Amino acid sequence: MEPILKARNLVKRYGRVVALDHCDFDLHEGEILAVIGDNGAGKSTLIKAISGAVTPDEGKIWLEGKEVKFHSPLDGRHAGIETVYQTLAMSPALSITDNMFMGRELRKPGFRGSVLRQLDHKAMEAFAREKLSELGLMTIQNINQAVETLSGGQRQGVAVARAAAFGSKVIILDEPTAALGVKESRRVLELILDVRSRGIPIILISHNMPHVFEVADRIHIHRLGKRLCVINPKDYTMSDAVAFMTGAKEPPQQAVAA
Amino acid sequence: MSNTQEFEKAAATSPTAVAAFTTHDRSAVKQIQHVLHQSPWMVPLIVLIGSILVFGLLLGQKFFSPFALTLILQQVQIVGILGAAQSLVILTAGIDLSVGAIMVLSSVVMGLFSFRYGLPTELAVAAGIACGTFCGFINGFLVAVMKLPPFIVTLGMWQIVLATNFLYSANETIRAQDIAEQAPLLQFFGNKIAFGGAVFTFGAIFMVLLVLFLAYVLKQTAWGRHVYAVGDDPEAAELSGVQVKRTLISVYMLSGLICAFAGWALIGRIGSVSPTSGQLGNIESITAVVIGGISLFGGRGSIMGMLFGALIVGVFSLGLRLLGADAQWTYLLIGVLIIAAVSVDQWIRKVSV
Numbered sequence: 074m075e076p077i078l079k080a081r082n083l084v085k086r087y088g089r090v091v092a093l094d095h096c097d098f099d100l101h102e103g104e105i106l107a108v109i110g111d112n113g114a115g116k117s118t119l120i121k122a123i124s125g126a127v128t129p130d131e132g133k134i135w136l137e138g139k140e141v142k143f144h145s146p147l148d149g150r151h152a153g154i155e156t157v158y159q160t161l162a163m164s165p166a167l168s169i170t171d172n173m174f175m176g177r178e179l180r181k182p183g184f185r186g187s188v189l190r191q192l193d194h195k196a197m198e199a200f201a202r203e204k205l206s207e208l209g210l211m212t213i214q215n216i217n218q219a220v221e222t223l224s225g226g227q228r229q230g231v232a233v234a235r236a237a238a239f240g241s242k243v244i245i246l247d248e249p250t251a252a253l254g255v256k257e258s259r260r261v262l263e264l265i266l267d268v269r270s271r272g273i274p275i276i277l278i279s280h281n282m283p284h285v286f287e288v289a290d291r292i293h294i295h296r297l298g299k300r301l302c303v304i305n306p307k308d309y310t311m312s313d314a315v316a317f318m319t320g321a322k323e324p325p326q327q328a329v330a331a
Numbered sequence: 332m333s334n335t336q337e338f339e340k341a342a343a344t345s346p347t348a349v350a351a352f353t354t355h356d357r358s359a360v361k362q363i364q365h366v367l368h369q370s371p372w373m374v375p376l377i378v379l380i381g382s383i384l385v386f387g388l389l390l391g392q393k394f395f396s397p398f399a400l401t402l403i404l405q406q407v408q409i410v411g412i413l414g415a416a417q418s419l420v421i422l423t424a425g426i427d428l429s430v431g432a433i434m435v436l437s438s439v440v441m442g443l444f445s446f447r448y449g450l451p452t453e454l455a456v457a458a459g460i461a462c463g464t465f466c467g468f469i470n471g472f473l474v475a476v477m478k479l480p481p482f483i484v485t486l487g488m489w490q491i492v493l494a495t496n497f498l499y500s501a502n503e504t505i506r507a508q509d510i511a512e513q514a515p516l517l518q519f520f521g522n523k524i525a526f527g528g529a530v531f532t533f534g535a536i537f538m539v540l541l542v543l544f545l546a547y548v549l550k551q552t553a554w555g556r557h558v559y560a561v562g563d564d565p566e567a568a569e570l571s572g573v574q575v576k577r578t579l580i581s582v583y584m585l586s587g588l589i590c591a592f593a594g595w596a597l598i599g600r601i602g603s604v605s606p607t608s609g610q611l612g613n614i615e616s617i618t619a620v621v622i623g624g625i626s627l628f629g630g631r632g633s634i635m636g637m638l639f640g641a642l643i644v645g646v647f648s649l650g651l652r653l654l655g656a657d658a659q660w661t662y663l664l665i666g667v668l669i670i671a672a673v674s675v676d677q678w679i680r681k682v683s684v
Contacts, residue, residue, distance in 0.1 A: 126569075126570060145569070145574075146569060146570050146571075146572060147572050147574065150572055156570075158570055160566070160567065160570070161567075162566075162567040162570035162571045163564075163567055163571070164559065164560040164563040164564055164567055164568060164571070164630070165563060165564065166559065166563045166630045166631050167556065167559055167560060167563065167630075171556055171559075171560075172571065175556070175557075175560060175568070175571040175572055175573060176553075176557075176571060176572025176573050176574075177572065178553040178556065180553075189551075190548075190551070190552040190553070190554075191551045191552065192551055192552060192553060192556075255338070255339055256339075259339050
């Protein structure tokens, strides 16, 4: 089966540092693909290349079999790829609603929207409130609160809610549970499974092995800027995965080919 | 439902309602701090009303008359219009040191196109406006695409535009009588509406309408939200789908456009076209913006605050002059106000709700 998202030979250099070294990548329809790797292995650069936040120096990317070239995150978003970045990409002084709808604001119907370009604050607030409640972020009191007044975990929750609400083809989550509490992490994992049940594939980057092994269908192990192997979490243990990604153990041959 | 791990089950019975917190135990000072944090333009408004009341009490009818109060509006019209341009740029965490120079060059272009080339006045005005917008575009291009710091770009443009202005105009003034006779459209913003003792020039009315319009655009349109997002954190804005370059260039172009209108209003204000006028425009507009509570770090503040800031300066200048004080007292007090405004800004920012 043709992967929904495929990348071949991606190369990205920052000066003399090679972040991506002829990296391949495959995401199949309806799956949760975990990407794990050591710090500095190039995971974040890989997903930024896929989402359009960085333009690779070499290599090609195909989305649904068609070659795509993204020059900005907006290109990736228009193609239906929604991303939660590690930095969360939020404007601290703006409200939760403003942040959720940044770059895709809803305008009022009729004259006030088309001529006066007036935003439909009410509709956007209602939508934001609904999405946050789905995620169980009940401790947010006011949807018009500035993002800087939220805790780190709440901010992450808002970022995840934003991606889940708008992603139509692929959702990329870079460390989505790093700052979250026990309950909120569980909600995010449930949300990930829920998104998959809607048929949307997910790329999950995480250092949390129990989470990865719980939800992932396949695990892409990244090492030294390229894909080392892809394993099925049912066939290997967490310590195997850790051994592969740190270089303590050679990966199995058939997994390298996958 | 995913398989919960053992320790997570303890959280299953937790309450699901939106958390509620008691808020009644806050002191009056805290509540004021909270209100000011929600609406930063309140501070300059309070200072403005306070200073009008103080000068009104000290001077009585001389100050508290419709004539004197509308005179303040006329005196701040140029600073207010330039301040609107400056506010937009400062909201994006930039600064525009070339606003005064662009204003003067635009007014000179309007004058020379009418008198040196004999073009219809409408066309000359359009050329002046295009000139201002183009200067803004150069600023925007250098800041957004070449990634140069706004301070450096506009410092350079200030000198370049000002020198161009003197070279092009040969440092010649076009006299007010000539303009009134041959190209009265150039003095359009000098027209007045008077009722009672109040006198409103078109320039002053334009300044108020412009600020109201920009306040609407910044609050109610997507572009306005993007201006704040870019000023707040440009990288986050880029990643969350704002076209940062396009937004920055449009802000600087709009700033140049508004400066050109300020140049047109300047002809109305002083009657003539003079290449040496409006030299303090930069500093005065930045002062209005800072006293108005707009953060120099970008992303925070409201353009209404800038208008109040400009009016505060106007009230102090006129009030102290009517009191017979040395003009230096005005500058001294404005210096104090600038520092006080930033201190208050820091204080209200500590409230995180």
